[in-house]
Structure formats: C-alpha cells, structure tokens
Amino acid sequence: MTQPLLSYKNVCKSYQQRQILNNVNLDIEPGMVVGLLGKNGAGKTTLLRNALGLLTPEQGSVHVFGEKSNELSAHNKTRIGYVAQQTFGYEGFKIADALALHRSFYPDWDEVLENKWLTRFELNPTTAINDLSIGQRQTLALIMAMAYRPKLLILDEPVASLDPIARREFMGDLFDLALDSDSGILFSSHITSDIERVASHIALIKDGELLIMDELDLIRDTVRKVSFADSRVDLSAYKVLNKQPNSAIIYGYTGQDIAGSIAINALSLEQLFVELHG
Amino acid sequence: MLEFINVNPNSGDPIYKQLHEQIVRLIVGGQLATGDELPSVRKIADHLAVNPMTVSRAIGQLVDQGWLERRRGQATRVAQKTTQKTDQQETLLFKAIDQLIQQAQQLDVPQSTLSELIKKRWEL
Numbered sequence: 354m355t356q357p358l359l360s361y362k363n364v365c366k367s368y369q370q371r372q373i374l375n376n377v378n379l380d381i382e383p384g385m386v387v388g389l390l391g392k393n394g395a396g397k398t399t400l401l402r403n404a405l406g407l408l409t410p411e412q413g414s415v416h417v418f419g420e421k422s423n424e425l426s427a428h429n430k431t432r433i434g435y436v437a438q439q440t441f442g443y444e445g446f447k448i449a450d451a452l453a454l455h456r457s458f459y460p461d462w463d464e465v466l467e468n469k470w471l472t473r474f475e476l477n478p479t480t481a482i483n484d485l486s487i488g489q490r491q492t493l494a495l496i497m498a499m500a501y502r503p504k505l506l507i508l509d510e511p512v513a514s515l516d517p518i519a520r521r522e523f524m525g526d527l528f529d530l531a532l533d534s535d536s537g538i539l540f541s542s543h544i545t546s547d548i549e550r551v552a553s554h555i556a557l558i559k560d561g562e563l564l565i566m567d568e569l570d571l572i573r574d575t576v577r578k579v580s581f582a583d584s585r586v587d588l589s590a591y592k593v594l595n596k597q598p599n600s601a602i603i604y605g606y607t608g609q610d611i612a613g614s615i616a617i618n619a620l621s622l623e624q625l626f627v628e629l630h631g
Numbered sequence: 632m633l634e635f636i637n638v639n640p641n642s643g644d645p646i647y648k649q650l651h652e653q654i655v656r657l658i659v660g661g662q663l664a665t666g667d668e669l670p671s672v673r674k675i676a677d678h679l680a681v682n683p684m685t686v687s688r689a690i691g692q693l694v695d696q697g698w699l700e701r702r703r704g705q706a707t708r709v710a711q712k713t714t715q716k717t718d719q720q721e722t723l724l725f726k727a728i729d730q731l732i733q734q735a736q737q738l739d740v741p742q743s744t745l746s747e748l749i750k751k752r753w754e755l
Contacts, residue, residue, distance in 0.1 A: 386682060521680040524680050525677055525680070528676065528682060528683055532683060532684075545640075545641075546640035546641055547640075549640035549641075549646065550638075550640050550646070550679075550680055550681045550682065551681075551682055552682065553682055553684050553685075569645070569685075570645050570647055570685070570688060573644075573645035574645060618643075619643050619644070620643070621640075621641055621642060621643055622640075623641060624643075
C-alpha cells in the first residue's frame with residue numbers, strides 16, 4: 354500500500370467551546386481530486402488549515418507525507434501548494450517582483466509553466482498587485498501555488514471568482530497535476546456542478562463530521578432518496594445519512610426493492626447537499 | 632465526434648453514465664460507424680472540462696460491453712456491429728418512456744389515451 358499524501362486520524366478540534374471537527378478520518382492518495390463539500394461553518398476551512406499545520410488538533414493526528422503536519426520539514430513544505438479563501442499579501446509589489454520572491458522559496462519552480470499561465474490568463478508582469486481584480490488575484494494565487502507542481506495541493510474555495518473560461522482551463526491544469534505528477538488535491542467548494550466535473554472523490558462534511566468520503570461515481574450510483582408513508586420502514590441494510598418522517602437519504606443502494614417505500618429516487622450532488630441539510 | 636457529446640453536471644445521472652449513454656446513441660444511430668476512431672481520453676475530458684478518470688470509466692465500460700475496441704498502442708475504435716446493439720435501440724428509450732408513464736399517471740391520463748396521444752403526435 355502506498356502511503357497517503359495527507360492523512361487525518363480521529364481529528365477533533367473545537368474553538369470557543371464549539372466543536373468544529375468531530376472525529377474526522379480522511380486519507381488523500383496520489384491521483385485523487387477530492388471535493389470537500391459542506392455548508393458555511395461546517396468545518397471545511399478548519400479541516401484544510403489542520404493539514405497545513407496552521408492549526409493543531411486537540412485529539413487525533415494529521416500527517417502530511419508521513420510527517421506530523423505541524424512539524425513538517427522545510428523540504429516537505431516546498432511540496433505543498435495552498436490557496437486560502439482570502440488572498441493576498443504582496444501588496445505594493447508588481448506581479449513580476451512578487452513572483453520572483455515567491456519563486457525563490459521553491460526549488461522545483463517551473464518558469465515555463467509560470468509564463469504559460471501568465472500569458473493564458475492575461476496577467477501583465479508589470480501590473481501592481483494592488484490594481485488587480487479579485488479574480489485576477491485568485492488566478493495569481495493559483496499560479497503561485499501550482500507552478501512548482503506540488504505533491505499535495507490544498508484549495509479553499511479556489512474558483513469562486515474566476516470566470517467560466519478561466520475555470521475550465523484551471524480544471525484542466527488540476528487534472529494534469531493529479532494525473533501526470535501523481536499529486537493529491539483537496540479542494541473545498543459550494544459549487545456542486547464544479548465538484549461534479551472535477552472531483553474523483555467527494556468528502557461530505559456536516560456539523561464537523563465527515564458523513565461520506567468515497568468515489569464520486571459510487572456516491573452518485575448508490576445514494577438514493579427513499580420516500581415512505583410509515584417511518585418504520587426497514588433501512589438497516591444501508592447507511593442512513595438523514596432521516597425525516599416521510600423520507601430518508603440512504604447510501605449503498607444497489608437496486609433492491611425496499612418494502613414499504615413509495616418512491617426511490619437518484620439525486621444530483623446539489624439535491625443530495627440540499628436534502629442532507631433539510 | 633466531440634461536437635455530438637455534452638454533459639450536464641446538474642442532471643440526475645452521473646457524468647460517466649451520460650457519456651456512456653451518448654456514445655451508445657451515436658453508435659446505434661449511425662453517427663459513429665464501425666472502425667471510427669475516438670479522440671483520446673484526455674482530449675474528450677478537456678473538451679467537456681471533466682475529470683479524465685470519468686471519461687476513462689465510461690470508455691472502459693463501453694469496451695467491456697463490446698461497443699468499442701482498444702488495441703495496444705492504437706486509438707479506441709467503434710467495434711463490429713453485433714445483434715446486442717439493435718436490442719439496445721429499444722432499451723435506450725426505456726428511461727424516457729418510464730418518465731412519460733410516470734407523468735401520465737400523475738396527471739391521471741389512462742394508458743389508452745397515452746397510446747393515442749403518441750400516435751397522434753407521431754403523425755404530425
């Protein structure tokens with residue numbers, strides 16, 4: 354078995370007496386593009402920041418490349434890429450100067466790739482960072498996090514401000530990274546249609562708990578909404594993700610009849626998300 | 632063939648299933664003929680902006696089911712026609728028919744009326 358790039362084991366974290374993460378277990382392996390899906394305040398950012406050693410769990414452990422995330426060696430730090438929800442820094446710099454400084458931290462930086470992206474996203478190196486739009490800043494942050502082909506890429510709401518064309522192109526770059534460089538990618542987003550396109554795996558988090566983590570296609574194939582008149586219907590053969598008086602969301606469905614059910618419907622990712630929070 | 636396929640991430644079906652169904656439709660409908668070459672997985676994935684693993688899953692299933700054939704070092708091609716394929720013409724309609732029946736039932740339209748309606752619209 355290969356060692357996971359990033360591994361959460363029984364991670365608990367609270368903040369001001371509120372439990373933010375509750376016993377989270379999650380492994381990111383090479384080639385995976387994991388979409389982290391959850392409501393605002395569900396714990397997504399806390400989860401991501403734990404991977405970077407910016408936060409330390411109260412219980413459990415987080416390992417990156419086999420090292421504890423808050424005791425990472427300098428070498429391993431240069432193999433992680435991260436784009437925070439709010440960027441930036443480098444205020445007062447021109448793009449070219451900011452990139453030159455940033456580049457100096459990463460021995461594996463690829464200038465050809467950097468230039469390709471600058472041209473493609475129409476960023477002029479002489480422009481001052483202060484003059485960039487939010488979308489342009491986000492693009493630059495992505496270039497800064499990806500030009501050294503990190504083995505582990507962590508993105509907190511990466512594409513919210515990108516236009517649809519830039520988003521598509523950026524997705525292609527993500528796949529190149531995951532498949533050609535065998536990297537692992539963990540990204541959070543609310544945009545379910547983006548996750549549906551990009552992710553190989555989905556991690557669904559609700560109130561600090563990881564409800565499901567599995568292949569996207571497997572989730573789509575085996576998650577169903579079951580409607581019934583009598584709530585005593587037997588669902589013990591499945592993992593029940595949510596139960597209401599007249600319906601339930603189950604996981605692990607493979608086409609059986611369910612006695613007492615009125616309807617069994619497949620759900621899109623967006624419907625699943627809404628139903629789970631109903 | 633890229634211009635013939637598209638995916639809708641918000642639909643009820645997973646993307647790999649949408650791709651699978653559309654390629655089967657292209658073969659059954661004759662837009663793709665025996666021996667026609669498919670673009671590479673990466674090319675299809677780029678065009679649709681979806682994860683290449685998803686495309687690969689759909690193609691893999693089509694190869695397993697005999698719709699496509701893959702030879703080492705060559706492009707994936709449409710396989711020889713088999714009897715199984717003509718059966719598929721009808722099964723491809725099942726989903727749409729099931730939806731139609733469900734709607735008719737919800738609207739309290741009896742089967743006989745539905746059949747008549749189909750006949751009428753067919754002859755338009």
